[in-house]
Amino acid sequence: MKNKQRVLIFSFVLVLAVLLGGCGTNQKKASDNGKLNVVVTNSIIADITKNIAKDKINLHSIVPVGKDPHEYEPLPEDIKKTTNADLIFYNGVNLETGGNAWFTKMVKNANKKENKDYFAVSDGIEVIYLEGQSEKGKEDPHAWLNLENGIIYAKNIEKQLAKKDPKNQDYYKKNLTTYVEKLEKLDQEAKSKFASIPDNKKMIVTSEGCFKYFSKAYNIPSAYIWEINTEEEGTPDQIKNLVKKLRTTEVSALFVESSVDARPMKSVSKDTGIPIYAKIFTDSVAKKGERGDSYYAMMKWNLDQIAEGLSK
Numbered sequence: 001m002k003n004k005q006r007v008l009i010f011s012f013v014l015v016l017a018v019l020l021g022g023c024g025t026n027q028k029k030a031s032d033n034g035k036l037n038v039v040v041t042n043s044i045i046a047d048i049t050k051n052i053a054k055d056k057i058n059l060h061s062i063v064p065v066g067k068d069p070h071e072y073e074p075l076p077e078d079i080k081k082t083t084n085a086d087l088i089f090y091n092g093v094n095l096e097t098g099g100n101a102w103f104t105k106m107v108k109n110a111n112k113k114e115n116k117d118y119f120a121v122s123d124g125i126e127v128i129y130l131e132g133q134s135e136k137g138k139e140d141p142h143a144w145l146n147l148e149n150g151i152i153y154a155k156n157i158e159k160q161l162a163k164k165d166p167k168n169q170d171y172y173k174k175n176l177t178t179y180v181e182k183l184e185k186l187d188q189e190a191k192s193k194f195a196s197i198p199d200n201k202k203m204i205v206t207s208e209g210c211f212k213y214f215s216k217a218y219n220i221p222s223a224y225i226w227e228i229n230t231e232e233e234g235t236p237d238q239i240k241n242l243v244k245k246l247r248t249t250e251v252s253a254l255f256v257e258s259s260v261d262a263r264p265m266k267s268v269s270k271d272t273g274i275p276i277y278a279k280i281f282t283d284s285v286a287k288k289g290e291r292g293d294s295y296y297a298m299m300k301w302n303l304d305q306i307a308e309g310l311s312k
Contacts, residue, residue, distance in 0.1 A: 033058070036165050039078075039085040041096050041103060042069045043285045044144055045121055045153070047295045049089060051179045052158050056168050060085075066284050068259050070141075070229045071099040074106055083110040085117070087164050089157060092120030093127055095141035099230040119160050121153040128212045130227055140228070142210040142282065146217035147187040147299060151180050182296060187217075190303040194218045197310050200250045204306055205242070205268075207234070207260045210282050214302075220310075225264050229283075234264030243271045253277035253309030258292075259284055277309030 036057045040046045046061035053059070060081040063069040069091070074082075082088060088107065090096050096103030112118050128140045143149040158176040162169035194202070202220045204211050209224035225242050226233045246268070254276045256265040262276075269276050280302045286292035292301045 041090040088118035093141045094139040146213040193307040252312040257282040278305040
């Protein structure tokens with residue numbers, strides 16, 4: 001029933017957006033400031049894009065800050081902006097195209113073509129799959145939680161911006177170089193921090209199993225209550241299984257993501273006696289002006305908090 005309701009809502013929004021888009025065609029041309037109209041699917045991709053393009057583009061980010069991008073219901077404005085976009089960036093690897101596949105439906109109905117109008121910023125990463133899976137549709141989408149992948153995102157974004165807007169290609173390249181150097185420095189600092197933590201204390205425990213890329217990058221095993229937000233979340237059996245696992249470890253801290261309900265992790269904390277050390281970022285940056293309000297800032301916060309918590 002829930003899925004049928006989503007389909008009906010999406011269809012209604014799509015029809016409305018098409019009507020609005022049609023009515024707004026002349027308005028778009030009249031207000032054209034000569035900049036690329038770029039649409040991205042979430043706040044993380046938006047921030048990386050802003051660091052490279054700055055004020056050279058008109059940027060619209062679809063999923064609001066703090067919201068889960070796994071299953072989103074686009075607004076009429078989102079569909080209109082996508083229809084009128086010169087360039088669209090999405091994460092890929094089973095994020096916006098998994099679950100209710102809202103992005104797939106939207107670009108199809110906007111008559112946009114893959115690798116011509118819209119591009120996966122994750123192109124070129126080494127994909128990690130959900131536990132026990134290895135086929136298409138079972139990819140773990142959270143690649144950005146490894147800074148090396150964040151750098152791949154940035155390079156892919158710069159490449160497509162330069163192709164669509166060659167007059168500003170030198171500007172994009174210069175900004176990319178500066179940004180990549182900043183991310184690389186943070187990545188090296190993090191690797192040094194985690195290398196000094198004893199192996200018996202190395203385990204990042206979160207609600208969603210979204211830290212697989214992070215675990216591989218920084219050599220820290222991960223444990224979680226549920227695997228991905230599109231599945232059943234925080235059931236008694238899931239909590240019981242994690243508690244049982246943690247009782248065999250020397251883990252000193254738990255973490256809860258900013259975009260999920262904290263109650264399941266609070267139950268784990270109560271049953272194990274292990275404190276929740278910090279709230280960390282996964283699917284979104286923080287609101288502007290708050291700690292973690294950029295991709296760099298959210299990753300620095302995560303890296304610092306996790307290193308501190310595991311060192312207790």
